[in-house]
Amino acid sequence: MSRFIRSGRFFSSTASSLLADATAASRSVRQPSSFQVFRDVPQLRQLRRQLVQNDRTVGFVPTMGALHEGHLSLIREAARENTDIFVSIFVNPTQFGVNEDLSSYPRTWDSDMEKLEQLNEELSRDAKSSGAGRITAIFAPTSKVMYPTLPPSSEINGSGSFVTITPLSTKLEGGSRPVFFRGVATVCMKLFNATTPDRVYFGQKDVQQTVIIKRMVQDFHVGTEVRVVGTSREADGLALSSRNVYLGDRRRAVGLTIYRALKAAENAYLSGRTSRKDVLDAARGIANQRALYEVDYISLADPDTLDELDVIDPAKGAILSTAFKMAPLEESKPGEACGLGDGKVPVRLIDNLILQPRA
Numbered sequence: 001m002s003r004f005i006r007s008g009r010f011f012s013s014t015a016s017s018l019l020a021d022a023t024a025a026s027r028s029v030r031q032p033s034s035f036q037v038f039r040d041v042p043q044l045r046q047l048r049r050q051l052v053q054n055d056r057t058v059g060f061v062p063t064m065g066a067l068h069e070g071h072l073s074l075i076r077e078a079a080r081e082n083t084d085i086f087v088s089i090f091v092n093p094t095q096f097g098v099n100e101d102l103s104s105y106p107r108t109w110d111s112d113m114e115k116l117e118q119l120n121e122e123l124s125r126d127a128k129s130s131g132a133g134r135i136t137a138i139f140a141p142t143s144k145v146m147y148p149t150l151p152p153s154s155e156i157n158g159s160g161s162f163v164t165i166t167p168l169s170t171k172l173e174g175g176s177r178p179v180f181f182r183g184v185a186t187v188c189m190k191l192f193n194a195t196t197p198d199r200v201y202f203g204q205k206d207v208q209q210t211v212i213i214k215r216m217v218q219d220f221h222v223g224t225e226v227r228v229v230g231t232s233r234e235a236d237g238l239a240l241s242s243r244n245v246y247l248g249d250r251r252r253a254v255g256l257t258i259y260r261a262l263k264a265a266e267n268a269y270l271s272g273r274t275s276r277k278d279v280l281d282a283a284r285g286i287a288n289q290r291a292l293y294e295v296d297y298i299s300l301a302d303p304d305t306l307d308e309l310d311v312i313d314p315a316k317g318a319i320l321s322t323a324f325k326m327a328p329l330e331e332s333k334p335g336e337a338c339g340l341g342d343g344k345v346p347v348r349l350i351d352n353l354i355l356q357p358r359a
């Protein structure tokens with residue numbers, strides 16, 4: 001575990017004393033710190049109850065760790081609207097298919113803790129512009145806590161208690177990752193039940209996830225508001241993603257194609273084109289050079305149903321999204337920066353742009 005700041009200086013006395021109370025009930029967490037790490041649900045629930053009694057509000061940011069500026073932007077948004085922010089760090093096994101990258105998914109606990117502590121300092125320093133909220137709790141459960149009765153299954157027909165949102169979860173990413181959104185919806189329902197947040201924060205980068213979570217919240221009457229925060233990008237446009245560490249220079253350069261293809265399609269729409277052919281041909285013109293990647297899909301879909309569109313209704317707009325599979329490097333060049341895993345880890349990149357309604 002990382003170093004922890006040895007003072008409660010980022011907190012009001014109310015929050016500090018609530019944390020101290022909750023901490024006393026939990027042997028599994030270290031203190032003092034600018035936030036508390038919880039490994040199990042009961043202690044987190046105790047803190048949550050105390051926050052409710054003190055009229056405090058909780059914004060919840062679920063993550064799988066390997067934190068970057070994209071995650072931090074969700075937390076900053078949560079700080080504007082809530083007094084307390086809960087962040088979960090859990091690499092959820094059930095959303096990875098049996099042949100996917102669960103074992104190589106980046107895990108960077110120490111640097112995650114440092115980033116979150118620095119962010120709490122920043123939030124305290126810039127309280128006027130960023131709002132009153134601070135990170136109060138990190139929920140980092142074990143798989144046994146999240147899946148208490150049966151081992152988590154990634155098999156399509158595996159047993160377990162699952163939340164399924166169909167047909168949304170069968171489209172786009174679901175076409176290539178059949179158990180993905182069953183795993184996402186299931187773990188989010190569990191996380192929402194454990195944290196009972198006033199608001200939850202998701203990134204637009206995973207746009208299908210935002211549509212599915214909104215549907216789940218509506219259909220199951222989950223008492224929370226879903227907020228979607230815009231995609232954070234590198235200066236050249238590449239969407240930040242935890243998996244980018246595996247790209248290396250060469251595949252990163254190829255990865256930029258994904259954004260350029262989306263921008264070309266967006267420009268076609270902005271210049272008045274609405275037919276599927278006109279909009280997607282603009283993207284394909286850029287993306288259809290097979291190199292070290294394979295285009296999984298380029299989609300033009302309805303923002304609510306995710307059904308593919310033949311023509312965009314300009315009053316409604318559309319979701320333009322794509323996924324690329326980056327193959328491992330065949331061979332590295334002398335001195336080449338190949339990324340974590342020496343360029344041998346295949347990387348799936350996704351990105352999207354929302355084509356906004358036009359008056």
Ligand SMILES: Nc1ncnc2c1ncn2[C@@H]1O[C@H](COP(=O)(O)OP(=O)(O)OP(=O)(O)O)[C@@H](O)[C@H]1O
Pocket residue numbers: 062063064065069070071073074201202203204205206229230231232233239240241242243244
């Ligand atoms: N570039 C980004 N901008 C805004 N939000 C983001 C960005 N990247 C991830 N998020 C959001 O952060 C939350 C946690 O995502 P996650 O931990 O899977 O990170 P990730 O970077 O998406 O990783 P992955 O490599 O698995 O795609 C999700 O709501 C996700 O949409």
Ligand SMILES: CC(C)(CO)[C@@H](O)C(=O)[O-]
Pocket residue numbers: 062063064090092095184187188206209
């Ligand atoms: C929402 C989430 C944390 C569920 O595991 C994950 O899908 C992610 O990080 O986007």
Ligand code: BAL
Pocket residue numbers: 064095096206
């Ligand atoms: N943010 C997406 C998580 C995943 O690809 O599993």
